[in-house]
Structure formats: C-alpha cells, structure tokens
Amino acid sequence: MEETLKRKAPGGAFKEEKRSESSHADEDCKDEDMPLKENELDSAKAEMHEVREENQRLRTYLDKMMKDYQSLKTQFNNIVHEKDSPKKSRYDRALNHQEHVEQKHDTPEFDVSLSLGRSSSSELKRDNVRKHSSSPQKAETSTKTVEQDKEEGLRLGLDCRFDMQPSVLSKEGLPETSPEHSLDDEKEVHTEKSEKAPEDDEVAHQNPAKKARVSVRVRCDTPTMIDGCQWRKYGQKIAKGNPCPRAYYRCSVTPSCPVRKQVQRCSQDMSILITTYEGTHNHTLPIAAHAMASTTSAAASMILSGSSTSGIGSSGASTAITTPAELHGLNYYLSNNSTSSRPPFYLPNSSISSSSSYPSITLDLTSSSSSMMNNFPPRYNVNSSSTNLNFSSSLESNSTLPIFWSNGNNYQLQNYTKNTQIMGPSLNFGRQHQENFYPYNSFMQKNKNEVAQAHQSMQMDKNSIESATKAITADPNFQSALAAAITSMIGSNNNISGQNAKLEQSFPVLSSFLSTNSQASNMRPVPPPLPISSSKSKSTSPEDNRDQVR
C-alpha cells in the first residue's frame, strides 16, 4: 500500500511503477498457485490505476494552473504597461525589480513612505532621545538604529515582508529572494506617492492618528499564541478592568523591528487569549510566521480600506495608501482603480473599532466551527460600528495556525516537500503541537538530533530524493494541500466560490478551513496531520515556558 502510494510521485513515477509491476509479474510466475497474492496483485493494480489517474488529473490541473497563471501574468503586464506614466504603478515597479533598484539609488523620496496615520517624526525624535541617552555600550547599535530609521523613514504599519511575493515570483521565477530584494520591494511598494513625499509626510503629521492594530482572539491554553515569529517580552502590566496581566512583546528577529504585540487573557473567559499585533516587520519573516502576518496584514488593510472611505483617518494620505494586502498580492481589485470602498475579502464577523486611539480589528477565532461553515460563503457584514470576524476554530489548544496560502503556490508546495520529510515545521494542516510550528532555522538549531536523523535516513536511501518525493506526494496531506492550492487558484472552476477564494487569499489562516470545506469531490479528505516527532525545545517565543507561571 505504502509502496503503491509512493508511485504517485511526479517524475519517475511511471518508471518505478513499471519496475514494480515487472517484479510483481515475476513473482506471479513463481507463485501461480497463490490466489491470495493474485488478489493482492489485482487490488494493487487497481489501486495503481486509480493513483495513476489521480496523478494525471493533478498534472492536468497543474498544467491548467500554469497556463492560467502565464496568461494572467501577460495580461497584467500589458495592463501595467498601458498605464505607464511618470508615476509608475506600484505593481509595475514591483514587477521590475531591476528598475526600482536603480530608482532606489536615485530618488531620495524613498526615504519617506506612507504611514498608517501614526506620525513617525515625533516617535523618531523620541527614539533618538532615548537611544542617545542609552548606555555607552549600546551607543554603536543605537546610532546604527537611528540611521536605519532615518534611512527607512516612515513605514506602513501592519504589513509584513514576504520573500515569496507573487510579484517577485512572477519576476524571478524563483522563491529565493534576498532580504535586500525584499526590502527594496517594500520600499518601492510603500512609496507609491514617493514623489510627493514631503507633502505626504506633512499629511501624516497632520493626521497623527492611529496605527492600525489587529487583535486575534484564540482559545488557547498556552501562554501565548504561536505565530511563528520571534518575540521578546519587554513589559507586563495589569490593565484596568482585567485581572490578567497584559504582556508586551516586541519582535526580536531583528533589533530594529518595530513590531509589537500584546498578549492578554480575556477577563470573561480565561481560556481565550487576545493577541494584538501592531507595526511593520522590517525583515523577512520566518515561513511559519507568514500565515498570521499576512492574515493580520489583510485585516489591517481592511481597516485602512474602510478608513479611507468611512472617515477613519480620512486624509488624503489614507486614500492613497497602499494597503498591505495589495503588497502581498492579496488584493483582488488589482484592476479596480481603488474605487471600491469595500475590502477585497469578506468577513463574516469582524470587529472593527476606531473608537480608541488606534483603529483596530478583532479576528475572533474562538467560536465553533460549524457556524462559519454553515454560513458559507461568509458575508461581509457592513455594520456601522462593528462586525465580528468569526473564523471558527480548530485553533484551540496550542493555537498553531494552519498554514496554507494561495500566493506563490509553487513555493509553498516546494517548501512542503522540503519540510515535511526533513523537519516539517513550517506547514500545518490542522491542529498540531506547537513544537512543529517553529520556523526552519530555529527548528534546525533546536532539533539537531532529529534533523540529523532525518538527514541520515535520507542518505541511507539510495534514491533519497526520489523516495522523499514519493513519500511526500503519497502523503494525503500533500494531496490535500495540492487540492487546496488547485481549488484556490482555479476556484471558479470548482466548488470553491470566488468569495471563498478571496477570503482564503486574504486570510491564509482560513485556508485549511476552506480547503477542507471546499475540496472537490474527487479529492481525498484531509487526514490527521503528520505525526512529526519533535522534542519540546526552546520556543520560538522563548517567553512561552516562563509565561506559564502567570
């Protein structure tokens, strides 16, 4: 059975099948008097046939996918070039990395990008004061940080950097993107109106409003939600009205990363953990962090999208804002001249609030899953004051977020093939222990033994790559992932509705729900996650263990 499934591996699969068939045939010649084996052979052949058919079907899907992709890419490029103007569109620039690299050196306006409303100058000033007054041994790093800040200028909040952005993929054809590349992309994309930088900056000063925040409510019995990013705790407070202390974390991937998160238990229901994200990652994210980051950025983009029309920070700057979702290729209104007042995704129950000093959105992942699925497709509930994002959830317990995002499927699938066999932490297809959620690097560091064992076992195999490919592609999880990818990309052709696809792309966290919900009938159901063993090691969020005391 296992061997049969392995034959599904693309490339070389049929060769292997023939070899196996012939060997089986030889056995049959020797053991003709064994009807049992004949039955086994028949069933194996039948199964093989099915698998082959499925393999063929998947290939067809993939071919179609690639054709569609190329077609769309061509169309998109045409549109972009038609619109070519002195102020090049951000998409064009994103697609023309070479060009924008040159611009980066030529145009000082990249130093200022749009803000989500929070005036950065005062903050920068404050930071400067603080940093310069810091201890001598930190002087060097402080100066560097200040310089970086000055170089980078203002940034959009609540988006994240993806080093496998579709635009990049489409340009490079490869997922590998240097941090510089990403940084450049972000600078480019974040400075749509860079030529008007001073004015925009001024506008930002006049509109000191409000850095968007995204809160995620998750039923979680661990101290913090494992979102794949690295956090360092820098403070804790008892907030008014909640006996549970609020913990403050900052992103520790890079010292200069401005991203903060607050973690607090809900006073009404202690099992609910409320995590609030704020700020912009100025570095490439660990793979495992992409799902949450893109989800929060999409949610933030919704806030901003709403703000541009509903009056939240209704300055000129906000209307011209490049939403994070757009940055990540999440925006489906690419050809829509930003005239839509509605976010490019549908939120069944999101809570959007601008009453506080920060516009915020709450993604409620705590309630039962049935409601969402029964109400599918979810509808964006246009409520004057609040909506609730109710994502149902299997996100209880360890709260690992199932990751599968439709952007850059090729890369994701490649990652899956890499990670599953060797360490498997980067993608989750359902509930899984948090230790399986660590990004590649930290996992490699903290699980050296297992990784070494995995590598050893790989090397022991004469055809390690081939066998690994077989094993992975034979894995029902992979099939499901592939199915989800296919359905998400050619959603209009299958059960998945366009709305679902939108939602899925905007909120990768949802993807597993959607994929399980919308799998084509000929796809296999999602099986339990792979039992990837991993020792409980130092957490990606090192605070976790200690926080349990709280």
Added chain:
DNA sequence: CGTGTTTGACCCGCGC
C-alpha cells in the same frame, strides 16, 4: 557569559 524575563520607575497622552 549570553540571552531572555521580571518588575519598578518613568514617560506620555488623555480626560476632567
């Protein structure tokens, strides 16, 4: 010894 957490002090914005 390096890294991360704890925790009291401090800063700052906001409402009265």
Added chain:
DNA sequence: GCGCGGGTCAAACACG
C-alpha cells in the same frame, strides 16, 4: 494642571 492608565525602559535577575 492634575491624575489616571497605557506603554516603555532598563537594571536586576534567572536560566542554559
């Protein structure tokens, strides 16, 4: 102006 509360800093401490 004052007090309150949220947010941050940084020295002390803990841990591997």
